Amino acid sequence: MTTPAAPKTLRYALILGSLSAFAPLSIDMYLPALPRMAGDLHSSDTTLQLTLTAFIVGLAVGQLVLGPISDAVGRRRPLLAGLAVYAVSSVLCAVSPSVEVLIVARLVQALGAAAGIVIARAIVRDLYSGTAMTKFFSMLMLVSGLAPILAPVLGGQILRLTSWRGVFVVLTVFGALLLLATVLALPEPLPPERRSPNRLGATLRTYAGLLGDRSFFGYALAGGLMFAGLFAYVSASSFVLQGVYGLSPQEFSLVFGGNGVGIVLAGQLNGRLVGRFPERALLAAGLTTSAVGGIGVLVAAVFSLPLPALLVPLVLLVASIGMVMPNASSLALAEHPRSAGAASALLGVLQFVIGGLATPLVGIGGENSAIPMGVVMASFAVAALVVFVTMTRPVRVPSPAVSEATSGRS
Structure with missing residues (x-):
């Protein structure tokens, strides 16, 4: 088995990274518009928040359904269908005449977005194994790592x-x-002989087996807890940095963008270190850095330290996410090649369910502190490290390689 040529790898990275960015783009880009939307649609803020709830529910349900379907029928057909639905x-979201129509449209939009998110991770597992898989997940951070940070700014x-x-x-x-890029440049990565039966009983047994796999669940939960820390940062940083520390909108944008660049740089550093150091060691380093950072943020907040100390x-x-997510995803998927779609679905559901809990938690104490x-950020970061230490074990990672599914594909 051979490693693909660089242009092909870059093509896959751009497409799969963009698919992975569906959720943050679809959630965060419209958040700055919520006040205007409430007026235009003659809706209360509470009712309008249901458009976000509907999207989160659609993402969770869509991933749980579409992951196993892609294990059974291949990746392209459900992916193309999902992109068309999206x-x-x-x-329909753009032309919605009422908040009720918008809520339904957002639910359907999330089902389409779920196809991109869950199948993108599964395709990586189809195409790569071992350290090659971790390196590719690190490469995806060039695209997907910036999405949750830059989406509110773009919106x-x-x-x-x-x-x-608009x-x-x-x-x-x-x-x-x-959709066009997938049609033209992303061939089917899962041959028929590697597919799994698409039966409800088999699907439920697969999910039960994954949830019962302590190590898989540990890696998935650690990644989900880290993702929740990112959600907390995205939802609260504007109030903290502008309202508490007095940054101007332009200064805040620079800090926000700088942290996004930090995620990308950490992801690329991780890609260079994979192969020289075990993925578990790199994951441990990323989680430890995150925990130290979270405790530092909490100390700076409690003692009202100057801005640089925060x-x-x-x-x-924030930057440690670029090291944590590629390794956590790779280690979680490493031992489940025949159920990569279902495993990817559980990874995604944990990320967005736990991340969804972080947003209201940061608002409990008000916006002036x-x-x-x-x-919230320190708690999730420390919890992720504790989960890693207590629940995970080394996995049997194959040698760096690309699966035979990609051999000879252009």
């Missing part, structure tokens, strides 16, 4: 040019372009 439902810039409906027009174009540990915590953000 593009059409994004149009805010779109709102300067058009209404909230955000969904941009998402429509994004979905349509990815920013340094904040950078450590950095302590709630520090408590």
Whole structure:
């Protein structure tokens, strides 16, 4: 088995990374528009929040359903169907005449987005194994790592040019372009002989087996807890850095963007270190760095330390995601090649369910203190390290290679 040529690897990275970015783009880009949407749709803020709830529910259900389906029928057909559903439902979001229609459209949009997220991870497992898989997950951070950080900024810039409906027009174009790219440049990676039966009983047994695999669940849970820390940062950092520390919108954008670059750089550093050091060691280093950063953020918040004392540990915590997520995903999927779709689904569901819990938690203490953000981020970071230490074990990782499914493909 041979490693693919660089242009082919880059092509896969761009497409699969963009598929992985569906959720943060679809969630975070429209958040700055919520106040305007409430007025335009004559809706209360509480009712409008159901558009976010519907999307999270759709992501969870869609991944749980589509992951096993892709194990049974191959990756391309459910992926293409999901991308088409995403593009059409994004149009419906853009033209929604009422909040009720928007809620339904967002639910359908999430089902389409779920196909991209869950199948992208499964395709990586189809194509790569061992350290090659971890390196490729690290490469994906070039695209997917920036999405949750830059999406709110991009949404805010779109709102300067058009209404909230323009955000969904941009998402429509994004979905349509990815559909075209998938049709033209992403061949089927899962041959028929490697597919699994698509029966409800078999699917339920697969999920039960994965949840009963202490190590798989440990790696997945550690990644989910880290993702929750990122959710807490995205939802609270603007209030903390602007409201508490007095940064201007432009200064906040620089800090926000700088942390996004930190995720990408950490991901690329991880890609260079994989093969020289075991994935478990790199994951342990990333989780330890995150825990140290989280504790530092909490200390800075509790004692009202100057801004640099907050920013340094904040950078450590946020950037460490670029090292944690590739290794956690690779180690979780390593021993489940025949159920990569189902395993990918559980990874995604844990990330967004736990991440969804982080958003309301940071708001409990109000918007005039950095302590709630520090408590939530530190708690999730430390919990992720504890889960890793107590629940996971080394996995049997194959030698660096690309699966035979990719041999000879262009």
